[in-house]
Amino acid sequence: MNLQGLRLYTFAAPSRFYWLTGWLIPLCWLVCLGFAAAGLYIGFFVAPTDATQGDAYRIIFIHVPTAWMSMVLYLVMAFWAGIGWAFNARMASMLARAIAPTGAMFTFLALWTGAIWGKPTWGTWWVWDARLTTELILLFLYLGYIALINAIDDQRRADQAGALLALVGSVNVPIIYFSVKWWNTLHQGASVSVTKGSSMASTMLLAMLLMAIACWAYAFAVVFMRARALTIERESHAGWVAELVQRRIAR
């Protein structure tokens, strides 16, 4: 094992993770608020009104970032759950648990903003189209994961069962992503693509990307906050938690 690897692994220890994220969380919030302010300003005051959709299109600045996060967070959750299962790494399993509620929230928001956007543009809140249906399945996968890990009392077994569900469910994510390509759907194709670039006006794209960065920073901040709470809950018998608590009382 090389030195760099060792250095990264040290943060797998809950005590060091707790200390590191204590520094990172305020930074994440700063990035989140800064980019959200810039993104909303450009989205609402600089980006022009859309020729076909009018101002209803401005929902895109929150809809696309939340939809991206819903998919990315699921893969990240499945990854850490898998690592926690394979290597019996406590911190990895705790991270997976910490990600689930945030991922579920972003999935709900993507569906919510999508429904509200669908009404004026498609004339309906909901259709059983491939993109919408698979995204709804993603929400159920998140909720199923949360319900499963909370239903099993033995934490290690709960983490293992959750990891299995998360990993099997991750097959849904590429299906969501490619659904607009594979099937004829009401949902439009990707606005931004790695191979074809963007089909949007540059100010619209800029606002959307700024909002996406804000959502990333938000996800990091909240997941770290929840992971810290989980760490204290699970490690309450550990010496470092007792020390930490005593230092807080002494202050």
Added chain:
Amino acid sequence: MIWNSASEFFAMGGYGLYVWGSYVVCAAFMLTEPLLARHRHRQALRDAAAQSHDQEDQS
């Protein structure tokens, strides 16, 4: 500037209810979630403090 007045801004070209209905709900969720996480963290620290206090009493 795209908007001539505040009321024009809030009307969003007739789509005000849709646009603000999206953003307000997102904002509400994204404000509530960190507050819940902070509450959980503080509760965990309080529980841990009570636990270490009990242990001291026993020893």
